Amino acid sequence: LxxxxxxxxxxxxxxxxxxxxxxxxxxxxxxxxxxxxxxxxxxxxxxxxxxxxxxxxxxxxxxxxxxxxMGLRTKAITSDGIYNGGTAVWGTFAGDIQGKLNQNFGEHDFSQNKLTAxxxxxxxxxxxxxxxxxxxxxxxxxxxxxxxxxxxxxxxxxx
Structure with missing residues (x-):
């Protein structure tokens, strides 16, 4: 060896x-x-x-x-707005703002482990x-x- x-x-x-x-x-x-x-x-x-x-x-x-x-990351804030309905809407320049996004926010925990030697x-x-x-x-x-x-x-x- x-x-x-x-x-x-x-x-x-x-x-x-x-x-x-x-x-x-x-x-x-x-x-x-x-x-x-x-x-x-x-x-x-x-x-x-x-x-x-x-x-x-x-x-x-x-x-x-x-x-x-990725350094030490323990949580991420997420949103499902583009997947859960609601999109951007085209309109005239002086028109009202439209296209409300239906967003749900979430927090995901990433538990950290370490590999040592x-x-x-x-x-x-x-x-x-x-x-x-x-x-x-x-x-x-x-x-x-x-x-x-x-x-x-x-x-x-x-x-």
Missing amino acids: ADQTNEKINSLMSSRSAEVMSAEETKFFNDITSGVGNVEKTLPLEIINQVFDELTYAHPLLDIINFQD FTVIPKDALDYSYDWLKTFIILQLSESIAVALEAALVNGDGN
């Missing part, structure tokens, strides 16, 4: 263009490789975005679904370059998230 992981990391690294790490990424890797205690750090946004890019690249089912980042970085891995560590983290997280998403999509109830 370790050989397969190294093979996948090396393959991914060779296919990537040379990217310059952001200041946040460099700080993150400096912090985790400093050798001071057990470091728990939140991944920089750039790495999280790359995790999701890898999800859709490596998992065709997830690419078909076309996930969109974290990765433990073995101390031996800290001997590798920041690029290698970044790729290792992206692969670990994208694979674990992909498996959970695919299982939910295939086995889920549609909610």
Whole structure:
């Protein structure tokens, strides 16, 4: 398994263009490789975005679904005015306003769930370059998230 992981990391690294790490990424890797205690750090946004890019690249089912980042949305206000009768009415320029829409307003609650994962970085891995560590983290997280998403999509109830 370790050989397969190294093979996948090396393959991914060779296919990537040379990217310059952001200041946040460099700080993150400096912090985790400093050798001071057990470091728990939140991944920089750039790495999280790359995790999701890898999800859709490596998992065709997830690419078909076309996930969109909607932020945190918990409810939506809806109206059925155009479907429940009433339309716009043409009239003369100086005529009365007509065409009352029969609208019913509703509120729909979207309960929020979250899918979480974290990765433990073995101390031996800290001997590798920041690029290698970044790729290792992206692969670990994208694979674990992909498996959970695919299982939910295939086995889920549609909610």
